Amino acid sequence: xxxxxxxxxxxxxxxxxxxxxxxxxxxxxxxxxxxxxxxxxxxxxxxxxxxxxxxxxxxxxxxxxxxxxxxxxxxxxxxxxxxxxxxxxxxxxxxxxxxxxxxxxxxxxxxxxxxxxxxxxxxxxxxxxxxxxxxxxxxxxxxxxxxxxxxxxxxxxxxxxxxxxxxxxxxxxxxxxxxxxxxxxxxxxxxxxxxxxxxxxxxxxxxx
Ligand code: TMP
Numbered sequence: 001x002x003x004x005x006x007x008x009x010x011x012x013x014x015x016x017x018x019x020x021x022x023x024x025x026x027x028x029x030x031x032x033x034x035x036x037x038x039x040x041x042x043x044x045x046x047x048x049x050x051x052x053x054x055x056x057x058x059x060x061x062x063x064x065x066x067x068x069x070x071x072x073x074x075x076x077x078x079x080x081x082x083x084x085x086x087x088x089x090x091x092x093x094x095x096x097x098x099x100x101x102x103x104x105x106x107x108x109x110x111x112x113x114x115x116x117x118x119x120x121x122x123x124x125x126x127x128x129x130x131x132x133x134x135x136x137x138x139x140x141x142x143x144x145x146x147x148x149x150x151x152x153x154x155x156x157x158x159x160x161x162x163x164x165x166x167x168x169x170x171x172x173x174x175x176x177x178x179x180x181x182x183x184x185x186x187x188x189x190x191x192x193x194x195x196x197x198x199x200x201x202x203x204x205x206x207x208x
Pocket of ligand 1: 014040041042056072097098099100101102103104106107
């Protein structure tokens with residue numbers, strides 16, 4: 001935990017509804033009088049968004065997993081310095097669509113067996129994890145269809161295919177078991193409003 005605010009991340013496979021749920025969570029908390037910063041990774045600050053474009057566009061094999069770890073971490077460091085730490089020190093609730101767990105699972109456990117490297121770099125240059133991580137759990141076939149349907153030109157990760165998404169799902173479920181105090185697994189196949197309610201129920205007891 002950093003500062004006095006509350007740091008919340010949303011995680012899950014591609015197309016699991018994190019962005020929609022992030023917007024709903026931010027709106028619900030604001031309606032209850034909380035100051036909220038809604039942000040995302042990779043990105044969330046101008047420099048980090050420039051790095052995002054290098055990561056999400058182009059050939060699936062454009063970068064090795066090791067290079068990706070460095071690029072995602074560079075973007076995260078910028079996001080942390082420019083947006084997350086200042087907001088937390090003002091006592092705001094920070095809701096981020098992805099954070100370091102995405103690197104642990106995509107680069108550390110799924111694209112390669114690089115979790116040790118991910119953890120070393122995280123400890124040295126990032127050094128914090130969210131107070132609460134909501135893992136949106138969903139069948140990869142459903143999420144893959146939704147992800148490709150977006151047609152945003154950012155489909156590099158979705159293009160690794162269904163097996164990749166299935167391994168990601170297993171990775172995120174294992175992460176929830178590894179960090180039971182911080183992570184809450186949310187059934188994201190339920191209707192959107194029910195998912196939003198489960199998320200609020202997990203966040204409320206942690207609000208200050
Ligand atoms: P997004 O679609 O959730 O905005 O994320 C873009 C892609 O980047 C998504 O497929 C997940 C991937 N990603 C990683 O591989 N490692 C990371 O550390 C992060 C933050 C995202």
